[in-house]
Amino acid sequence: MKQEDIAIWTEKYRPKDFDEIKGQDEIVKRAEAFVKKKNMPHLLFAGPAGVGKTTLTLVIARKLFGDKWRENFLELNASDERGIDVIRVKVKDFARTRAIGDVPFKIIYLDECDALTKDAQQALRRTMENYTQTCRFILSCNYSSKIIDPIQSRCSVFRFKPLAKEDILKITDKIARTEKLGIDSKAKQALYEISHGDCRRLENIMQSSAAIKNKITEELIYSVASAAKPKEINEVLNLCVKGDFSSAKNKLLDTMLNHGLAGLDIIKQIQQEIWRLENVDSKKKLEMVKECGEAEFRMVEGSDEFIQLEALLSKFVLVNIQVS
Numbered sequence: 001m002k003q004e005d006i007a008i009w010t011e012k013y014r015p016k017d018f019d020e021i022k023g024q025d026e027i028v029k030r031a032e033a034f035v036k037k038k039n040m041p042h043l044l045f046a047g048p049a050g051v052g053k054t055t056l057t058l059v060i061a062r063k064l065f066g067d068k069w070r071e072n073f074l075e076l077n078a079s080d081e082r083g084i085d086v087i088r089v090k091v092k093d094f095a096r097t098r099a100i101g102d103v104p105f106k107i108i109y110l111d112e113c114d115a116l117t118k119d120a121q122q123a124l125r126r127t128m129e130n131y132t133q134t135c136r137f138i139l140s141c142n143y144s145s146k147i148i149d150p151i152q153s154r155c156s157v158f159r160f161k162p163l164a165k166e167d168i169l170k171i172t173d174k175i176a177r178t179e180k181l182g183i184d185s186k187a188k189q190a191l192y193e194i195s196h197g198d199c200r201r202l203e204n205i206m207q208s209s210a211a212i213k214n215k216i217t218e219e220l221i222y223s224v225a226s227a228a229k230p231k232e233i234n235e236v237l238n239l240c241v242k243g244d245f246s247s248a249k250n251k252l253l254d255t256m257l258n259h260g261l262a263g264l265d266i267i268k269q270i271q272q273e274i275w276r277l278e279n280v281d282s283k284k285k286l287e288m289v290k291e292c293g294e295a296e297f298r299m300v301e302g303s304d305e306f307i308q309l310e311a312l313l314s315k316f317v318l319v320n321i322q323v324s
């Protein structure tokens with residue numbers, strides 16, 4: 001077996017150059033300009049999972065430092081390194097020597113910065129100040145609101161977006177072509193819906209599906225991703241709208257057992273499908289969505305998921321039989 005055959009697709013298809021990074025056009029343009037000038041400020045990358053934050057960082061490092069990029073690049077994870085002290089020691093060691101080559105700084109990539117406490121972020125801020133001469137920091141987080149202001153004001157903030165449908169489709173097609181997979185338009189739509197613009201999720205589901213069959217169908221995707229089909233959830237909701245509580249309950253239970261779903265998985269799908277219901281007015285939809293929020297909160301707090309889901313369905317029925 002060749003090395004390529006066993007590679008994880010998220011690595012195999014990780015863009016190596018700026019123009020392969022989909023979706024984040026403005027961000028990529030600004031990053032290219034930094035590289036050209038061989039100068040950049042500290043950066044803060046904010047955005048959801050699997051949209052190119054780490055990828056862009058690696059491209060910047062490769063382009064700036066060429067072959068020598070590994071010597072000039074340090075990647076740390078704020079949540080699994082044991083606290084800010086470990087980070088400080090590692091940064092100190094790394095920043096002690098000058099960058100190799102003609103770029104006057106090294107790059108330190110610190111992933112999951114929103115996992116750091118406020119105190120740890122203060123310490124990080126001081127570390128950033130101490131090593132500004134020799135290093136540039138690229139900080140990555142899901143929510144920029146969790147990053148203290150003094151850090152935000154020291155960084156250029158870049159907001160990454162979930163990938164749009166057309167970009168997800170382009171990536172799907174490219175992988176299908178390279179891997180010689182059969183895939184129809186229904187399956188592509190399913191991949192888009194399940195990925196929510198998260199490219200890592202897309203690639204992982206494609207790889208798991210391809211390991212089972214060369215022809216990728218909607219059916220296969222939902223089973224691999226352990227998600228219910230939108231149609232199944234839609235049926236449950238329609239039964240509620242019609243006032244048929246017990247059929248709705250049985251259908252939901254069936255669906256959950258079939259796909260091995262937990263309450264928290266299915267409630268997200270339920271919430272999405274509410275908006276697609278036909279024949280339900282928007283005020284009722286709002287009430288239904290509000291109930292999803294309540295039930296989700298209780299489940300996160302540890303309440304029994306089956307009781308919560310049953311209560312949720314009964315509320316859906318009640319909302320819809322109210323005389324308006």
Ligand SMILES: Nc1ncnc2c1ncn2[C@@H]1O[C@H](COP(=O)(O)OP(=O)(O)OP(=O)(O)O)[C@@H](O)[C@H]1O
Pocket residue numbers: 009010011013014015020021022023024047048049050051052053054055056111163171199200203
């Ligand atoms: N914008 C994009 N264009 C093309 N491929 C992408 C893009 N974003 C992500 N990918 C693919 O998804 C994989 C994961 O992306 P990446 O590691 O950059 O995510 P991330 O934004 O750092 O997410 P996290 O917050 O979870 O660390 C990449 O290896 C690449 O294959």
Ligand SMILES: [Mg+2]
Pocket residue numbers: 053054055111140
């Ligand atoms: Mg990342």
